[in-house]
Amino acid sequence: MAKKSRDCCPSTTCAVHCESKPKLIAVGKRLIHAIVPNEVQTGLDKGERQHQPLARRYPDKFFNYVLVPVGDDNQIWTGLEQAIVIAQRENSQLRGMHIVPNEAVLASPNAQAVQAEFDRRCQNAGVNGRLILKTGSIAQTIIDRARWNDLIVMNLAHPPGETIVDRLGSGFRLVIKHSNQPILAVPGTVSPLDKMLLAYDGSNNSKKALSITAYLVKQWQAQLVVVTAHEKEAPDPVIIDYARRYLELHEIEAEFKIGSGKAADVILETAVSHHCNLIIMGGYGAQPVVEVVLGSPVNAILRRTPVPVLICP
Structure with missing residues (x-):
């Protein structure tokens, strides 16, 4: 008696399954082509990707979207000026964010002045920038928005302190600890980064x-x-x-x-x-x-x- 092939499906259910299998494979290939980078589709392993020239590995700019928390004093604006240097090199979109304690402050003259100053600095530098006003905890709001950006640029006005209490209460430390994106900490001066x-x-x-x-x-x-x-x-x-x-x-x-x-x-x-x-x-x-x-x-x-x-x- 001839032995049946494992690929043979005598039942009606199996016959339907065998007929639909090529269609499912074709759909799967189209999905993979749509969502998986070309270098993964072609089977390059991690080592091979690292060995590729940077121009091929990074077809786009690294920092397309840059999050910049800004305040209402000249020292805080240093972060924006440093972000502008990056935006001019990367053709980045600057996403400014001014965080206030409650909604009553959103329409205040001070908040509107921050908005106007942000727009003025971006326009003068010739970069694409947009500022939003948010309420809440400064550190947590930055962490929540970080996931939608490629880089966070923050003024280094309040670095983590030397004591345990200071470190536990440091908003800057919380952002570093909980953000998955690179963070550029900017002290008092703007750097050419060269x-x-x-x-x-x-x-x-x-x-x-x-x-x-x-x-x-x-x-x-x-x-x-x-x-x-x-x-x-x-x-x-x-x-x-x-x-x-x-x-x-x-x-x-x-x-x-x-x-x-x-x-x-x-x-x-x-x-x-x-x-x-x-x-x-x-x-x-x-x-x-x-x-x-x-x-x-x-x-x-x-x-x-x-x-x-x-x-x-």
């Missing part, structure tokens, strides 16, 4: 920072210094070699530095000695309890930095 320092320690967060740094250096034609800090033992050569090879694959030249001491001290001292005007680093690496109790290099740098800091969570 000489960058990458703080690299081999962690997952610093590898994200490495990827963004590669794009910025290549697209913005900036200079780059890569610094690795250690307090006791020298860093594993494999860690530095990974960053070196990654940049070489993207045809990026960089100066590598290894410094002994606390990470924040080494990073800031290197930034000053090499005249860097942007520090790029990963976000909080420790568990939240450890970070709150013992502090973090991120917090220490934010308290002391003279230049903008791009934090990549």
